[in-house]
Structures are given as C-alpha cells and as structure tokens.
Amino acid sequence: MIKVIITPDAHTLAIAASQFIAGRLLRRPNLVLGLATGGTVIDLYSELVRRYKAGEIDFNHVTTFNLDEYVGLPPYHPQSYQTFMFKHLFSHINIPRSHIHLLNGMAQDTKRECRDYETAIAATGGIDLQILGIGRNGHIAFNEPGAKRNSRTRKVRLSDDTIAANGDGRFFKNSNVVPHEALSMGIETIMEAREILLLATGSGKSLAIKRALQEPPSDDLPASFLQTHPACTFILDREASSLLNNQQVTFEIISHERIRA
Numbered sequence: 001m002i003k004v005i006i007t008p009d010a011h012t013l014a015i016a017a018s019q020f021i022a023g024r025l026l027r028r029p030n031l032v033l034g035l036a037t038g039g040t041v042i043d044l045y046s047e048l049v050r051r052y053k054a055g056e057i058d059f060n061h062v063t064t065f066n067l068d069e070y071v072g073l074p075p076y077h078p079q080s081y082q083t084f085m086f087k088h089l090f091s092h093i094n095i096p097r098s099h100i101h102l103l104n105g106m107a108q109d110t111k112r113e114c115r116d117y118e119t120a121i122a123a124t125g126g127i128d129l130q131i132l133g134i135g136r137n138g139h140i141a142f143n144e145p146g147a148k149r150n151s152r153t154r155k156v157r158l159s160d161d162t163i164a165a166n167g168d169g170r171f172f173k174n175s176n177v178v179p180h181e182a183l184s185m186g187i188e189t190i191m192e193a194r195e196i197l198l199l200a201t202g203s204g205k206s207l208a209i210k211r212a213l214q215e216p217p218s219d220d221l222p223a224s225f226l227q228t229h230p231a232c233t234f235i236l237d238r239e240a241s242s243l244l245n246n247q248q249v250t251f252e253i254i255s256h257e258r259i260r261a
C-alpha cells in the first residue's frame with residue numbers, strides 16, 4: 001500500500017523530501033538514485049545542496065540516473081534536462097561526473113541509447129531510490145496515458161497536455177518550441193527501483209493524485225501502477241492532496257496536517 005505524507009505547503013514538502021533522501025543516503029553512502037526534473041523538484045534540490053554544504057550528506061559515492069531527456073535538444077541547450085540537473089544539483093555537490101547518467105536526446109541510434117541505459121542501470125545493481133514527479137495527466141517520467149505497464153526505456157511522444165504544461169513559460173516560452181519527443185525510462189524500469197518517492201504540489205495535481213491513489217491501476221493514468229509497488233511513498237502538499245477521500249482506504253497516511261473527510 002502506498003504511504004502518504006501530507007505537508008502544509010511546497011516548502012515544507014521540499015524539506016520533508018530532502019530529509020527522506022538524506023536518511024537513505026546516510027544508511028547507504030553508495031546509493032543509486034533515480035532523479036526527476038521539473039518545477040516540483042527545484043526546491044528539493046536546493047535543500048539537498050544546503051544539506052551537502054552543511055556537511056550533513058555526501059555524494060562522492062552516489063550514482064544517479066535521470067528519468068528522461070527531450071529528443072533533439074543538445075545537452076547544453078538551456079531547456080535540456082542535463083542543463084537543468086547541473087544548474088539545480090550536480091554543479092553544487094561532489095558527485096563525480098562519471099557517476100552521473102543522463103539519456104542523450106541527440107543520439108543517432110535511440111534504440112541503442114535506451115538499451116545501453118538499461119544495461120548501465122542493471123550494471124550498478126539497480127536503482128535504490130527513484131524520485132518522481134507526476135504530470136497533471138498522471139504521467140510518470142514521460143510515460144503518458146496509454147503507456148504500458150511493461151514498458152522500458154524508449155523513445156516516446158509527449159501528449160498535448162504535457163507539451164502545454166511545459167510550454168507555459170516556466171521552462172519553454174510557449175508550446176510551439178517544446179520538443180514533441182523524448183527518451184524516457186519505461187514504467188517497468190521505474191517499477192524495478194527498490195523504493196519510490198513521488199512528490200506533488202499544487203491543486204493542478206490533485207485530480208491526478210486522487211486517481212493514482214484511489215482508482216484501480218490502469219494505463220489511463222500511469223502513476224496508478226505505483227499502487228502495486230512494494231515500497232512507494234507519496235509526499236504531497238495540502239493542495240495536491242485536497243481531493244483525497246480518506247473514507248476509501250486505498251493508501252496509508254503516515255503523517256499529515258489535515259485531509260478532507
């Protein structure tokens with residue numbers, strides 16, 4: 001059953017998530033960490049950087065795998081996920097460059113790029129902890145509605161909703177310049193992580209969160225497959241949790257401020 005932590009706001013969520021990750025890192029300094037990009041994780045990464053600079057955590061033995069990358073953006077493009085990761089996390093911590101794994105959206109042979117990524121994950125022994133955001137359409141990584149439970153790292157098409165969400169001015173200045181394709185870990189790849197931590201903030205995510213937790217798993221809402229993962233935790237802010245119905249026991253609240261009856 002998915003464990004749920006509800007925090008009062010996005011700032012508290014970032015602190016709670018960084019505490020969660022720091023705890024895992026202290027137990028296992030050579031943690032293999034799956035990482036996400038997007039607006040939700042920016043505050044989390046600054047909290048991790050703060051803890052690193054304060055000497056609380058160390059990344060020297062950590063290995064990372066990012067979830068996805070846009071097809072056709074050079075690695076140093078301002079909106080590539082590689083640029084995002086260096087800007088918000090990697091440039092500020094002591095992780096060795098050789099421990100960082102990112103999909104190459106410019107790869108000529110995308111099938112091979114994706115196969116090699118799966119091989120690299122397997123060679124580390126697998127991902128210990130995968131961090132996820134969620135799309136307002138319920139996507140995880142770029143596994144859009146309709147993505148299969150047994151999907152692995154591959155080239156995918158972004159849904160119109162995702163193109164609109166990422167072209168709203170936060171990242172790309174409009175949807176016309178958002179790439180239509182990406183390389184993305186598959187749902188099976190994500191489900192093989194030993195532990196999963198999904199983060200969501202804001203009312204725009206509340207319906208996706210309700211459906212992920214309270215509707216039967218289905219490829220209509222890829223995040224709903226997480227219900228079948230043995231060790232999955234959601235950290236939500238109050239707004240993202242606002243549509244949950246706690247009369248319907250499909251998840252376990254392990255800490256919260258308040259939840260609608």
Ligand code: PGA
Pocket residue numbers: 037038039040041132133134135136139140141
């Ligand atoms: P966001 O993206 O954090 O920018 O909302 C999350 C996602 O699409 O997975």
